[in-house]
Amino acid sequence: MAGHSHAKTVRKTKEANAQKRAQLFSKAIRLISVAVRQGGGNPETNPKLRMAIEIAKSYNVPKENIENAIKRALGEAGASKFEEVIYEAYGPGGTALIIEGITDNKNRTFNEIRQVLSRFNGKLVEEGAIRWMFERKGLITIKLEDQKSEYQNKENLELAAIEAGAEDIEWQQNNLLVYTPISQLYEIKKALEEKGIKIEEVSLDWKPKEVVSPKEEERKVLEKLFEALDELDSVQEIYSNLAQ
Template identity: 40%
Template sequence: MSGHSKWSTIRHKKAAQDAKRGKIFTKLIKEVTVAARMGGGDPEANPRLRAAIAAAKAENMPKENIERAIKKGTGELEGVAYEEVIYEGYGPGGVAILVEAMTDNRNRAASEVRHIFTKNGGSLGEAGCVAWMFDKHGLIVFSKDKVSEEEVMEVALEAGAEDIRDQDDQFEVVTTVGDFEKVKAAFDEQGLAYEMAEVTMVPQTTVRIEDEKTAQQLLRLIDMLEDNDDVQHAYANFDIPDEILNSVA
């Protein structure tokens, strides 16, 4: 899974540096709002809301923005009613793609997502065609030039991580959704700097993409999906070799 995780960390760093912060905030606010609507406004009793708040704070979202989003979710303030929608399909090279969206207009979202798939050599599929290939986990990624394997392993195992993977120049710590915050907090307490930490959909198997043109088209598809206003996340099961990933990234 290293090629996919590395691309995720590249995008994560890029998003933090570029001018799309307003768009990032919009997606985070949607998640906080929907989480509060579905599970209540108390983060202690609502794990999804707790994770959404943590993600918002990680992007330095002002506290008042977070509180306002929670109140819109619980109905204390008037707000847009977002609906969660899942889209599934295939990209270039037969890569499975799972798209999580939150929208106030299902028809618009479906039309735009379908257009992005078609424009970039992919195809939108039926519900359930690829979802079974992914499992929801917490994922914490470290760069090997910043931490040692012993440091990561000691903290991860003590905190209850599911798995630790040695992937090229990265270590990947996999957790259950329920243990994610606890494991992440353990690394924070020890001052171990990670490249990325999030609850994500982890593919059970990956598709190796070794053709540069296919990789470029595939990553353009993922980028366009994630840049869409209605799309919260786009997950895929590709594995692209470092030399090709660095070339097209």
């Protein structure tokens, strides 16, 4: 799991399945299209597009597909009805959820998400009821095993991240999660790379201020809920305050 994104965890299991992989490609292309229409087709001047491209690459979307998506979005400027949406919800065990999506029909997406939540003892809540429990952060994921020998030492890697400007760090198995202010995300990424550190992924995260630890049965229901939400084409990311 990358940070507190459950969608990324679910998608790791989908990559070997051709049908599921096609769904991942579709989600990535939507993300690129919205980014282009909001900030143009140059990833050097459009950080949102730069991140969308990195996400697409992490899903193994071919370079040609990415380039075609950018060209298509540039050619359709103003024509698309896709827009970003964000929903707040409670899941089993009082778990707080933030669900991000891209849709061409907000009413349909709202109803689809509401129906999925209701199947797993969850419910949507009004805007602002959940979001205050989280902080929006930049996130750099670093795999310990991919580093040169100097940085396969956890303390050395932590120190390098702090020196590069990390706001906070935490370990998730053998991945170091480096949290940053959003405005400094790529600046800190560059500083890490200049130290010879290999970056696994760059993304944004909703980082919970406090975490909850529901019962094991509730955790199992939550896992099924995350999978069901990610099956919806319009859902891009699912975040929670579930303890790791």
